[in-house]
Amino acid sequence: MSGYTEGIIILLCINAIAAMGVSLLTGFTGIFSLGHAAYMAVGAYTTAILTVEYGVHYIPAILLGGAMAMIVAYVIGVPTLKLMGDYYAIASIGLGETIRLILENWQSLTRGARGYPGIEGYTTLYVSLGFFAVMAFGMFNLIHSRFGRAFKSCRDDYIAASLLGFNTARYRVLSLVLSAFYCGVSGALLGGFLSFIQPIMFDMIKSTELTSVVVFGGLGSMSGTLIGAAVITLVTELFRPISQYRMLIYGAVLVIIMVLRPEGIMGQYELGPRFFRMLKNRFTKESSEKEGEPS
Template identity: 40%
Template sequence: MTYWIGVATLTGIYMIAILGLSILTGFTGLFSMGHAGFMAIGAYTSALLTKTFGLPVLAGVFMGMLAALAIGLLIGYPTLKLKGDYFVIATLGIGEVTKLIIENLPDLTGGARGLTDIPKGTNFPMVLLFVVAIVILLRNFLNSKQGRNCVAVREEELATASIGANVANYKMLAMGISCALCGISGALLAHYMHYLSPTMFTMVKSDELVMTVILGGCGSLTGTIIASLILVPLPEILRFGSVQEWRMVFYGLLVVLVIIFKPSGLMGTKEFTIAGAKNFLGRFRTRGKEG
């Protein structure tokens, strides 16, 4: 039971980062391949402050969020002027540079050996509370004028600018939100694992975050949550039984099948609502009676 609570905790931690990336990639249309780097910034900031200065864990998480937000905005100002593939390449470089900086500061970060003896404090109830609060805040944001303008930037940037909206500001807003949430995710991860290593924040991790957003549906918080609940714990679920040696093959196969048969993602741009669920159940019951 303890093992599965651990898997659920890690799923919630990574879901926070994926939700943040969903705002930038799914709703604003800016693909970033380096957001694991912002997780690393949040993780190491919180870990060092709590370990060195004795800050409470929640204060460390808050400082990790601020550090990732500040660096994200600082980097975002020049890079968000880039278009398409150039922005993707720039974010990829940012993620790798962050990892290299951590590896080459052994006196501060532990270097390639990693940082040990990080104060523990992250648990499942805390992570669940963070996830629920963040989902509610993001839902309210997306229903606001600022959120709708971010979606408009994704759909048609020139048209959005032509009606007087400051496209650059909305891109910066989406970048800030995504980096802040990745910072929170990284900080929670640090205080759960009790150990940090640069290998935890490689390009592969950034790819996994982006892939989960795409599979859930670019433009759906519900899809992002569902995809996170499936893809994050899936390698651990497949670890048991006769499929243990094939678990990563099944993982990759699932991804390919979803892309082929549901190119818009599991939910597309749809969201779960109580009214929508009632309508779906009503149609299902009607078909059952007709059958």
């Protein structure tokens, strides 16, 4: 396999892990965030500092990067998740930028805006595939469990959820903390892939991209999120040779999806029997409607 193909697969894994985290929060718990790149940054810097300064082995370092992102998310989440809907989305922009600016200005620890060089290239093909496989396994299991149902009920109607005995505040924080872990690990892998990280890599544009991948794939569909992450990553990578038109194509893909399938590629369905049943019903319904049209 050429280095380039390998690189794309690694990047796919990294983006898919972060997108799964955001999907849990946005698609399944109904909390829109526009600051999740900050958790990637926390994970990336924690892991970089641990491996470079303290010589920690990269696997515990990556996990500690994810754990650090969880801690930051918990501290932020407990007071701010009282905000509902759009209000949290606005707050999350500010929170994300704050974390990025702290990293940029904490010169002694992060070397500031010049970036953090010399990270060991630990993110090989197998490491990234391994992390992706384990984390995808955990995530799909989680959404097909009592926790998945609890998250979805908090998303659909939080008053009804609390009157079914769910501590909705706790589930919202749990969802944020787990999504931060996924983003933290993703950021840590990105650092090991590029060997160099810079605060500007984790700005609002990256955050928006994460959320748009989830919306693109379908809110409330984990397999849709993976498809979305793959499409967006491939579109931006495959058209690198014509880089001046890259963002144009990226924009066009998003617009086409919005027009043709406003609910995202998969809607709320997983890639499974129910999705195909829904497709079948839709096509039979459309054709019968056409037949029934008065001539």
